[in-house]
Amino acid sequence: MREKSLQVVITFHTTSAAMAMERLCRARGLPGRLAPAPRDVTSDCGIAWCAPASARPDLESVPGAPEFAGVYELLL
């Protein structure tokens, strides 16, 4: 069985915003990847930024980030 871990899941209003987040995180060396938004969250955009939950403070405070639709912590 696949092992689950606590993840921070950030959702966006547009695909463009998700792309902006990926660009920003890559440039700043922040962890995570783009993935389909889990069904447990209400997502405006089908794409979410998923990272270990420990990265949440850094991700939420990164300057220049696009507007988030929601920020969640889930066992994924």
Next chain:
Amino acid sequence: MIYLDNAATTMHKPPCVVRAVTEALESLGNCGRGVNEGSLSAARVIYAAREKLAEFLGCPEPDRVCFTSNSTEALNTAIFGLLGPEDHVISTDLEHNSVLRPLYRLEAEGMGLDFLAADRQGNVDYGQLPRLLRPNTRAIVCTHASNLTGNTLDLPRLGAFAREHGLLFVVDASQSAGSLPLDMTAYGISVLCFTGHKGLMGPQGTGGLCVAPGVEIRPLKTGGTGVQSHRKDQPEAYPTRLEAGTLNGHGIAGLSAALDWIRDTGRPAIHRWETQRMEQFYRGVRDVPGVTVYGDFTRERAPIVALNIGDMGSSQAADILSSEYGIAVRSGAHCAPRMHQALGTTQQGAVRFSFGWFNTPEEVDQAVAAVRSIAEE
């Protein structure tokens, strides 16, 4: 063929554009539809293009660069999405039908519409602007450069007037983006409409509009966006708001490569080269007996020379240039009826020579010789 119809489309593209489109055709999925490597590749390519366009055109945010299939769609989106029968609009005699026809449709529904008149040289008198204002004037909608004469409008001046009177300022940059200096924020532009396949050197089927912060456009189209699928209405956030349906990812990949090429080559260098070819041609034909050249060549302009040879129909002249000299130009009415009325060329049309980066001085010499030869007949 000597291709001198760059105002219609830049037929010759930088090789990197061709490569980018080919690679995109082999690798891109559908942007925003699913989260697989194909769709993400498309989304990344399209987002990169938004970033480059925002920087190049002075748009404050990449998310406010919305793609359409051409500038006509962009202009329809802006005009129908901002204006209504209760409004009044100021436009100019320099406009293309992509501006005129949407405005005329709204005029038929009750909107007020006035035009800043052009003189026989194709110039407008900005001093007439205050006279055209009405209490319900909502916007100035105009081109940056005439597709017929190449004359430019003074966008900073028009933008300042719009700002002073609380008007929206919608600009058609079809003939200028990629060549002339253009900064929508500095010029006070509310919506900048562009096409990708002319001066921006990208593929046909690409274009868009840059929307200034605070400008809320009603969507022209509604439909699939890949996001907020359970809503009945179109999502509100830009760019999705104006981008219903699958984007032309393959074309936008080419446009993105073209923007890299323009950055590396230098827009001023491109403008300088095109202007030199235009001036070379203009100097060669302006004094040829029987040749009438239209437009004002004393100020900054798009690289276009429109002319007629005696009373010869413009289509006949273009046909001779094509069939006997291998020179491609455009003839006829150029979708600019008010400009022809101002120039007095409604019946004759005009032969338009428009220059681009890939034109050489030798090609221009041949075009001058051809015009001279036809005029001497």
